[in-house]
Amino acid sequence: MQEIISSAVNRNSFPSDLKITDIRFTDIVGAPMHCTLMKIYTNQGIVGLSEVRDGGNRVYAEMLKSRLLGENPCNVEKLFRRVKQFGGPARQGGGVCAVEVGLWDLAGKAYGVPVYQMLGGKYRDRIRCYCDTDVEGKHTGTDMGRALKARMDKGFTFAKMDLGLGELFGEPGTINAPLGMLAEMEEAHRRAWEAREPEEKRYWRNRAYDWENIAHPFTGIHLTEKGFDQLEKYVSDVRDVIGYEIPLAIDHFGHLPLEDCIRLCRRLEKYNIAWAEDMIPWQYTDQYVRLSQSTTVPICTGEDIYLAEGFEPLLKARGVSVIHPDILSSGGILENKHIGDLAQRYGVAMAVHMAETPVSALACVHSAAATENFYVLENHSVDVPWWNDITIGPEKPLVKDGFITVPDAPGLGVEDYNDEVLREHLHPDYPELWPETSRWDNVYSHDRTWS
Secondary structure: OHHHHHHOOOOOOOHHHOOEEEEEEEEEOOOOOOEEEEEEEEOOOOEEEEEEOOOOOOHHHHOOHHHOOOOOOOOHHHHHHHHHHHOOOHHHHHHHHHHHHHHHHHHHHHHOOEHHHHOOOOOOOEEEEEEEEOOOOOOOHHHHHHHHHHHHHOOOOOEEEEOOHHHHOOOOOOEEOOOOHHHHHHHHHHHHHHOOOHHHHHHHHHHHOHHHHOOHHHOOOEEOHHHHHHHHHHHHHHHHHHOOOOOEEEEOOOOOOHHHHHHHHHHHHHHOEEEEEOOOOOOOHHHHHHHHHOOOOOEEEOOOOOOHHHHHHHHHOOOOOEEOOEHHHHOOHHHHHHHHHHHHHOOOEEEEEOOOOHHHHHHHHHHHHOOOOEEEEEEOOOOOOOHHHHEEOOOOOOEEOOEEEOOOOOEOOOOEEOHHHHHOOEOOOOOOOOOOOHHHOOOOOOOOOOO
């Protein structure tokens, strides 16, 4: 009997004596985005895995290293509250969120339990996924419908696509904008698609999105009646291919003013849209209320909002029907659950945005499994053949028949990153695998939010 009891004890760790000793990063490309991967090392050889949203933002995590060295990573909430002041909306929260995810992975590995169990257990054994589907170059709604139908043939039960200004470029008489602006936007988009070298592509892509630095109400861009007609036909053609039984969400409308968003949503009501996402900046709560009250299309936003308190004004004002946080910008695994719980009080469902590696996907899986009003999880990497090989440990393929099974392995359920695969996809600006970060060891400032 004693042998049976002893065999269940985790002898690989002494959680009370666990200390953070180092934090390091590696950047890869093509997964499908530029991804910044992170490892948190400890004095007991246990390593926590995570990543920073949208590669190139690693400095947001590097600056937190000096505030974590020597600390016990199992004190997840204590350390999160110490560093959360350094986060902010959108990618500014990336460092804080990456740290939080890595701490949960460490805590789970130290105690030998899956992360979802430390969040109170799970509501579901599988997590439904959708894939955000793109069709490159000039195409029709029928082309998009066929691409979505191919996803359905792989077992996906929920569809999402883009619809907006991009579908109207090159179509005369569809967009109303200040003279010269439209031609510049179209040329920059064309050159970005055609550029062969990464630096050239990056230059033209930045030029293409210069106008996006102007918030939607201030661009002066409108759709013409012909533009509305063409976007409605695009959606109609998509539905002709995929049918009406599968949910269809829509994103990336472009920087349209509120009134155009209302008109477009009313045009699309007959096509049973699951949600219209990020039609206007998330900060404009009153505009979201007006939009939600002007259409029967469910309105959604959230991937750039940081912390539960960032979501509360929209929820309290009844400005959305669906929230869509990204775990690498919302605050991390536990904060994302808090956001879902808050939304549930207002009768709002929570979908989750995710466009990174299997580590982030599984962080979302654990958080979503423990959140009652979870809806569906994004996956942006279905067409990346080596995506499943980035990590060691999880079952492959991770997404099977449109679902991810909630793992019962300790932590996130990932043993390690696969360095052999990472070496083949290192970002040219960051050519070294897990370089040392000692210059961040002793960064210090008087940065308490009270005195």
